[in-house]
Amino acid sequence: MITRRHVRARESLALKLLWGSALIAILCFILFPITQMLSTAFKGQTEQFSFPVSFLPKQWTFINFEQALQYKAFLRYFLNSLAMSSVTTVAAVIISLLGAYGFTRLQFPGRKFFLAMIIFSQMFCLAAIIIPIYRILAALHLIDSYLGLLVAYLTFSVPIGVWLLRSFLMSVPVELEEAALVEGATKFEAFRKVVVPLLKPGIGATGAYVFFLTWQEFLFSLVIMTGKEHRTLPVGIMDFVGQYETNWGNLMASSILVVLPVLVIFVFIQRQLIAGLVEGAVKE
Amino acid sequence: MIAAPAGGDASAAAKRARRRPFRQRLANALTGYAFTGPAIILMFLLVVIPVGYTIYLSLFDTSLTKPVPLFFGLKGFQKLFKTPIALMVIRNSLLWTVLVAFFQFALGLATALVLNRTFRFRWLARSLIIIPWVIPGVVAGMVWRLFYDAQFGFLNSALTRLGFGNLHIDWLGLPGLAMASVVVAAIWKGFGFSMLMYLAALQGVPKSLYESAEIDGAGTLQRFLYITLPSIASVIRTTLLLTSIWTFNYFEIIYVMTGGGPIRSTHIAPTYIYELAFTNFNFGNASRFAVLSFLLVSVLSIQYIRIIFKREKL
Structure with a gap:
């Protein structure tokens, strides 16, 4: 009895990990392009075109929104x-x-x-x-x-x-x-x-x-x-x-x-x- | 077969209706047309007549060099099937539809299975996953164009950081690779719809089925194969039909991302029709392609309408 319950618990832990990693993979696929959209919108002119590309703006700015609205x-x-x-x-x-x-x-x-x-x-x-x-x-x-x-x-x-x-x-x-x-x-x-x-x-x-x-x-x-x-x-x-x-x-x-x-x-x-x-x- | 007794009911009702006095039937019909008339007339003007006109145009040889369109019947279609570009566009269209629809199904089902489990912040995960479906197609196309950019795209810089060397792949610049890239973007944009359908279907599968299967000692995979899949099979079929139709007709993501290039390698029927009609002003060729895509989509649409009519016993 004990061993059987033990096996089931371990199995469900492995399954949980599997489901969890599937969720993370899906979220990465969804969010990675969106990250670029948001990050680019909040980067200034020079940072947009600088290398290496940084995933998050070093200096957050609303200048792009202002320019779009103007x-x-x-x-x-x-x-x-x-x-x-x-x-x-x-x-x-x-x-x-x-x-x-x-x-x-x-x-x-x-x-x-x-x-x-x-x-x-x-x-x-x-x-x-x-x-x-x-x-x-x-x-x-x-x-x-x-x-x-x-x-x-x-x-x-x-x-x-x-x-x-x-x-x-x-x-x-x-x-x-x-x-x-x-x-x-x-x-x-x-x-x-x-x-x-x-x-x-x-x-x-x-x-x-x-x-x-x-x-x-x-x-x-x-x-x-x-x-x-x-x-x-x-x-x-x-x-x-x-x-x-x-x-x-x-x-x-x-x-x-x-x-x-x-x-x-x-x-x-x-x-x-x-x-x-x-x-x-x-x-x- | 199952619909037979219901069909009998319907015909009995029709018989009863036929026995009603003529005047009442006429009044009923007039009320029916009064309600549905505006929609019917609009669709007649905006869809039926245009389709007829497209078929008519497809029988003429038109181009900017010919001032008067020349009637040449079905010869245009014969010619069409001999042009390599046209054949490539047809092949691309089919490949694009099959790949995008299939992976929207696979990813949609996988995501629905994940979201059908209970965990903390499930609502948040669901809301995030549905975002691409809510984003306008043009915006999605531009975001992916930037994401794939050889210099500034996050994809190259992520691969570089993961140690694949200093990458500057032009994801949309090489034939073949470009097609794969737009397919991935289209899957991203549209699989949310499939996910919603499958999630709703999964929530409708009776829990008691799983419980009795567990007592019988069925494992996770067995439960999926013998309970989940059969229970949602009809939803999968209709969703696949709808997403295939929509994918075949999808215009803007390819138009925005590649414009059909490089070397026309990502042209599909809608983008190619647009190019023929509004860049080359060859309405004859464009109409022939349009007729061809009507026929292809009709194969799927007729299936879909038959399913709807059967389930409502119309």
Whole structure:
């Protein structure tokens, strides 16, 4: 008996070490590049380009953040991104909320086909449909306009919105709506007064996810917004990348400024968002 | 097979619905279209028509030297399959998708297993591990470009400090090596999603299964192989499908890190389409490549949609 327990204890110690070292290895892989991002952002001009490379700044400085914020275009890009992401989020959530409700709760001919079409379009390579979208927008004189970019952003935000909201809706019991319908409410009233309030956390998570995707969108912004003052942040920060020399300090500092808002949003919504993603993607 | 009785239910419900008066069915259909109409019309305008237009464009010979696009049907595709660059890009695309999706699966599952155990500061470890997934792709690409830099990158200086000699490897400058480097960066950027899916699946495996296995004397590896893996197999399958689709379509990390170079060795379908269309203005060739990638991605997307429809018994 004693020896057996002894063996088990030793085995679990070895296992603990194994699990612990796996965790440390994963954390190193994750954090090492991030260390360089943070360290470069807080290094001064001379230290950035000095040898041997030091992992941590010898003298911490905020000069890169100051320079990024003083760079006039940066503020403009920031506001562009904020406006584009907010408007897209509101538009996409309204359209996909109605759609998700229709696809989960209502019966109509072609429901399955149209739902398949919408889920399918979420998986299309954006680079592959950007040529026709570019040409359509050009024909409508919407190149280099916020409206044009909004329309382009709906191509990916609406399908993802429908997909996520549908998974949230499926966990809302049907009985409450049915009760409202029995009491004489119309479908739309039942939707607005019963479903929407119950779905609020899901709507919040979906909105945040759409904001998060739009905030970092790169390709459409790169192709459609040809005028410098109309660019959004992900394309805009490339200003710090030079043909021959890149101002890494400024670039990393402004990258941190780009990441912060979405990181904050993510901290607040992660529980809801992850539940929705898991439910939408894989739940049996 | 299992879905059969439920399918019977659904068809019975449909029969009942058919017996309802025509007027009510019409009203139901109109309500349905009123709700889903905006989304359907938008997707029609923004996805279905563009895809059709891309297919149409792919039948024309266009280039800057030809003022009028020349219709030449499927000949363009024949030509495409004879150009070495196109073949290389297809090969790169497949290699990239398989490697990135596979390692996101392997690393995602390993990380989920680690995080599924209880230990102090687990919440902190989980939050740190998810950071790359939250970082915008452009930023991730720039961070890795700096990390791989021959002079200032932390990777070279860490290897130097570990005693591998005074290294100045240009990780993104050599064909072959550059591909491996961008693959590693993409794994880093995206495996958090797989990890979240597997962690959720692991937490859903009933504890009683493990307890009875332990009584039967099953070891850690046996429990993993005979309980954990089968229980989460379907989640693994759908997650692999989704991550493969997303990886195939992923544009910005390669665009930012290498722009497809050196000597086009890291071009994948999206970056190559972009180059053909917006650098060379050869919309015909770009569209042919786009059609090709539609077809490749559709193979995976159709699988995914079938799984979704089956599980919801639609």
